[in-house]
Amino acid sequence: MxxxxxxxxxxxxxxxxxxxSVRFDKETGTLVRESAAAVINPYxxxxxxxxxxxREKLGGEITVISMGPPQAMDALREAVSxxxxxxxxxxxxxxxxxxxxxxxxxxxxxxxxxxxxxxxxCGKLTVDGDTAQVGPGLACRLNIPSITCVNHIDLExxxxxxxxxxxxxxxxxxxxxxxxxxxxxSLNTPRLPSFKGKMRAKSLQIPVWGCAELGLEPAETGxxxxxxxxxxTEVVSFEAKKEMLTGTVQEQVNALLERLKxxxxx
Amino acid sequence: xxxxxxGIWVWCETHENAMTSVSRELLSEASRLALKRGTVTCAxxxxxxxxxxxxxxxxxxxxxxxxxxxxALSSFNDDIFTAILTDLARQYRPEIILAGATDRxxxxxxxxxxxxxxxxxxxxxGLDIREEDGVLLQxxxxxxxxxxxxxxxxxxxxxxxxxxxxxxxxxxxxxLRQGEVISVECNQEWLTTNIxxxxxSRSINTGSSNLAEAEAVVCIGRGIGSGKNLEMAKEVxxxxxxxxxxxxxxxxxxxxxxxxxxxxxxxxxxxxxYIGFGVSGAMPHVIGIKNAEVIVAVNKxxxxxxxxxxxxxxxADVNEVLPAMLKALKGEx
Ligand SMILES: Cc1cc2nc3c(=O)[nH]c(=O)nc-3n(C[C@H](O)[C@H](O)[C@H](O)COP(=O)(O)OP(=O)(O)OC[C@H]3O[C@@H](n4cnc5c(N)ncnc54)[C@H](O)[C@@H]3O)c2cc1C
Numbered sequence: 310m311x312x313x314x315x316x317x318x319x320x321x322x323x324x325x326x327x328x329x330s331v332r333f334d335k336e337t338g339t340l341v342r343e344s345a346a347a348v349i350n351p352y353x354x355x356x357x358x359x360x361x362x363x364r365e366k367l368g369g370e371i372t373v374i375s376m377g378p379p380q381a382m383d384a385l386r387e388a389v390s391x392x393x394x395x396x397x398x399x400x401x402x403x404x405x406x407x408x409x410x411x412x413x414x415x416x417x418x419x420x421x422x423x424x425x426x427x428x429x430x431c432g433k434l435t436v437d438g439d440t441a442q443v444g445p446g447l448a449c450r451l452n453i454p455s456i457t458c459v460n461h462i463d464l465e466x467x468x469x470x471x472x473x474x475x476x477x478x479x480x481x482x483x484x485x486x487x488x489x490x491x492x493x494x495s496l497n498t499p500r501l502p503s504f505k506g507k508m509r510a511k512s513l514q515i516p517v518w519g520c521a522e523l524g525l526e527p528a529e530t531g532x533x534x535x536x537x538x539x540x541x542t543e544v545v546s547f548e549a550k551k552e553m554l555t556g557t558v559q560e561q562v563n564a565l566l567e568r569l570k571x572x573x574x575x
Numbered sequence: 576x577x578x579x580x581x582g583i584w585v586w587c588e589t590h591e592n593a594m595t596s597v598s599r600e601l602l603s604e605a606s607r608l609a610l611k612r613g614t615v616t617c618a619x620x621x622x623x624x625x626x627x628x629x630x631x632x633x634x635x636x637x638x639x640x641x642x643x644x645x646x647a648l649s650s651f652n653d654d655i656f657t658a659i660l661t662d663l664a665r666q667y668r669p670e671i672i673l674a675g676a677t678d679r680x681x682x683x684x685x686x687x688x689x690x691x692x693x694x695x696x697x698x699x700x701g702l703d704i705r706e707e708d709g710v711l712l713q714x715x716x717x718x719x720x721x722x723x724x725x726x727x728x729x730x731x732x733x734x735x736x737x738x739x740x741x742x743x744x745x746x747x748x749x750x751l752r753q754g755e756v757i758s759v760e761c762n763q764e765w766l767t768t769n770i771x772x773x774x775x776s777r778s779i780n781t782g783s784s785n786l787a788e789a790e791a792v793v794c795i796g797r798g799i800g801s802g803k804n805l806e807m808a809k810e811v812x813x814x815x816x817x818x819x820x821x822x823x824x825x826x827x828x829x830x831x832x833x834x835x836x837x838x839x840x841x842x843x844x845x846x847x848x849y850i851g852f853g854v855s856g857a858m859p860h861v862i863g864i865k866n867a868e869v870i871v872a873v874n875k876x877x878x879x880x881x882x883x884x885x886x887x888x889x890x891a892d893v894n895e896v897l898p899a900m901l902k903a904l905k906g907e908x
Contacts (some may be wrong), residue, residue, distance in 0.1 A: 478777035536694035
């Protein structure tokens, strides 16, 4: 078995707007937040659960980290209430506006500052950014392999046996630790916070690390440290020379088929 | 003075020693961009027994093909593919690197971008070159598809993007095109890895490629109502020589196969004709159908957003429209 050496597990989570609390206003092209509700990125809950499962089998410690504004502390407390042992918030005004490259720089600096790690877990993607880039990018900075889209984890001697499900197939992969995994939702069912966990989450001191603690220059982080820029956003609109067909259902259908014929389509 | 980055690179994903369709789409697009930029298109093919693919890459627009052919590359290994592409990019300094936003592309391209300390834009659905400075204009959906964002990486090279399959237009292959083929010797260092692929299986393609290339598509939305209606819609599709597609709620419920899902997280289609039965027209869905020539919507709600983008709209109940259509289509024999 992977040594009973107390596995050090890091889980990276992100706080995202609660989809239910956001509405898109087509007229103004802006996002209307019906409330300030924010949740843990749904995929990250599965990464957390994977960590809990492994800790149960092997023993070990789970540290959750999150880069975000001060209110991301809520996401960390929620993770602790579900069972995480430690948490660190990575927050600094300089971190705002980071693209995935700048994000991985901060996450890697934080992980390297921890006493050690055997396994890093991330969700497959975040529902707001939808890039799936942070996990593999972070693995690259930590100089460890990454396996994405994991939906089954088995433990073997000194290695993990993983199943990853791709859009067109499935691989079984053996990998030695340390490794970074990004997980699919089908891997497990996330648990709910426990009462004991909630109590612990209330009292746990969660440190906040910024540029100074991480030994990073502000210019390497956030918007300043991001090579990509959004130069334009547009409300999606599709022009159509639209015609609403009228009459009884049969008349509408006949009119439609006539027009399709004219297009050479029926 | 550092050497200037030139050339547009395409990582060509392969499947059983054949090029995947997104590779052809990317090569076609890259050669259009290369023409605009006055530079070359290069295909990068990693695999085992893939020498024959070089010709195909050239026919779709590659001026140069870098082949890395080695038995160890027969299945995708994140570490190895990262090492090869990173090293080659360091050595030959491309201006742009493109790859399909497939699960394999998304697994290793971010590692390459991070190694090269450059920007990467995920899941693009449109690319262009800004003529004055060669900056790659990368368009991708944001905010669940409600916005289109144009993203640039103006200061770092290479500029890197992954592009969703099924969005870019494939050119007609030109089998007389000439290109240079460079066989790259597989460096042993590239093959050092802690990842061992024990087995690899590709699912039988359940018609998703048919859907992506179909001339006509009948799409089933949540408003379809019953299994009987689904059967009638399939009959209508057969009479119109159309493929069946679906919205996410339908594939989520398992009424139809996941591979038939159309939209942002499914297949992008480019048919001449699209008919939606009981489809509301949510943004993540319509992103996948916007290139259809004629869009027909059947929905009982006159305010359904799909009507805003349809060529022909029928405000009607599918329960009535389907039998009427069958009657009319059959009646005409
Ligand atoms: C990140 C993300 C990605 C997504 N990706 C996709 C994607 O790739 N593809 C996709 O399809 N969706 C996707 N979705 C889901 C999408 O937002 C919508 O929920 C979905 O497209 C709605 O499907 P629908 O139109 O079938 O159902 P609904 O929105 O429920 O619409 C049903 C329609 O049927 C009409 N109707 C009901 N009964 C009848 C009747 N008897 N006769 C006529 N009309 C009737 C109703 O008026 C209604 O307009 C995604 C969502 C998110 C958040």
